[in-house]
Amino acid sequence: MRSVRFLLGKDTRLLRRSPALLLALIVYPLVVAVLVGLVVRYAGEQPRVALVDLDNIPSVVEVGGQEFDVDALLDQTAEDIELVRLGPDEAERALRAGDVLATITIPDGFIRALRGMFRSPELRLDFNSDLLGSRILNRVQALVFSINRQLAETYIEANLEYVDLLTDGGSGTFAGNPFDVIGLNEAGNRLRRLGAENPELASEFDELATFVDEAGLALGAVEASLRATAHPIDLVAVGTSGRDALLSTLVQAFGLALTIAFIAVILAAGSLAAERDENVLGRLLRGLVRPSELLASKVVLVALLATAVATILAVAFGVLVETSGIDADHPWERLPLLVVGFLLAGASLGAFGTLVGSLARDARTATLVALLLTLPLMLLGLVPAESVNGVAVASDLFPFSHSVDFFDATLSDADPTGNLLRAAAWLAGLGLVYGAASRLGMRRLAV
Amino acid sequence: MTRPSAPLLEAHHVGRRFGDRTALEAVDVSLGSGDSVALVGSNGAGKSTLLAVLAGALAPTSGRIVHAAPDRQIGWVPQRPALYSRLTALENLEHFGRLERVRKPAARARELLDAVEIASDPVPAGVLSGGNQQRLNLAIAMLVDPDILLLDEPTSSLDPRQRRRFWQIAEVLPQRGGALAFATQHLSEVDAHASHVVLLEAGRRVFAGTLAAWNASSALESLA
Structure with a gap:
């Protein structure tokens, strides 16, 4: 172990002499973490949906004596869906090409049926029956629910006017007759x-x-009865100031794992390959240091550095949560557990990095390959396991998703024990497998 | 190769393959006390591989290396300097001194810097001249005060004065009962510094004998 300490001291000294590299290793993953976090949060937030209006609906429609602002209603939907007005052929092409995720068609005679109040007019929804399609279906159902609710309000208001006339008397019109x-x-x-x-x-x-x-x-009670019939269950929505996108525990977990992955994989790969570049491997491995000790020194180095950076980041997240005026509490008491996770994740990802370093010809290649491998393997962890065959297996074989699981469970689970043990077992197991593979790869590096 | 001196380090039928390529094939070499063995041969003949195998930096794929005197230290000077280019010369020596379990690495490092005439300036070793890097390379090998020194074309980047200084340091070993083995392309160095010669061709030993036998043989012509 003394040799590991000496190698660690040497590598620490070398790192201190490369402040630009150190800064890039810390800043780059942080920037990527924030950007990917934003993409994760907002990707698909406003899916494009085509609106085919075969009835040429005017901007204001009168239903039951009430004016109905169609444009205002469509504007409301813009929070959930980006509605794009297209012709029927154009909409069909766009749906096939994936430019829009669904098409809502308003058939000819829709407004006439709506005003007649004799039968319910129909909207047609075309969508691809995959995961995103079902998500669109949910959103359009929500949109139709919203329209129905507003129409019901309109109808109730119109009916109540007649009730008022019946109660208090006066002049009115029905079907155009005064x-x-x-x-x-x-x-x-x-x-x-x-x-x-x-x-x-x-x-x-x-x-x-x-x-x-x-x-x-009895007629005086009609209003309450009508409203109750139209909305048997009414949802009372109360806005709360919970964690926003950037502070959600999952995004925090993702940002922490991404930071550790970049630092650990790239630094371990580059650092091990650099020993070969410096031509010192032969000198070291002729009895001064065992291959396992050399690998251990690299893994310990990157695990400690990644843990230091991730701990600062975790504290910064916590301070942001506490000072941003939101209701959520940051679980400060779990910080030590989080640090254990950082060390585990850093060691596991570092072991993967040493494998890359042991297989690469030189430090530049090792660093480039580490970067090229790390990014897609991390993104793999973001793809829903059920969406593409094999994704879950591939993601399981890389320590990134298990790191995210560990950190997310620590930050958000009421009782994280089960999830933590599972993630820790994966990280430790993968670390040992990658370490053993690196040991084999080291044979290629000597002299 | 036969000699009256006691063997310190021996290679018995040593072979080494790199994938499909054979770098060494059944080579026998013996380094005895007081020997200074020159390894000669054209580029790719297997000189560097043989020295790396003797140094323990490379495992043989066949045959074996026998340390007749296991307590004797071995120093290895690879052809390309093996040092950390972003550490200073002093830091390199201290680092390898610690790994070699040298008792007082800092003091030993300064001693060797003086011996190889490199200033202890706080500049990275990577910016030293080729000659100075090669001398630092030698100094690192000397950290353990070796009895056997294995040198791979050690003077190729040194000027004449540095070469003289280098050999002054290296030749002390055979004189005090140790052994020296050096790969070289310069026949003048063979004449000046070798007691024995081993000629390699395509990984095979084609000549082994004393300097006198070498000069008398026709093997020399194969290098012409």
């Missing part, structure tokens, strides 16, 4: 006056007046 009604209140008053003027019929007039009063009371 009419006047005296209203139930006035009818009751008149019946009581008639009863007073005709004592022999007073009891019958009183009975009618009472009926009219009760009918008025």
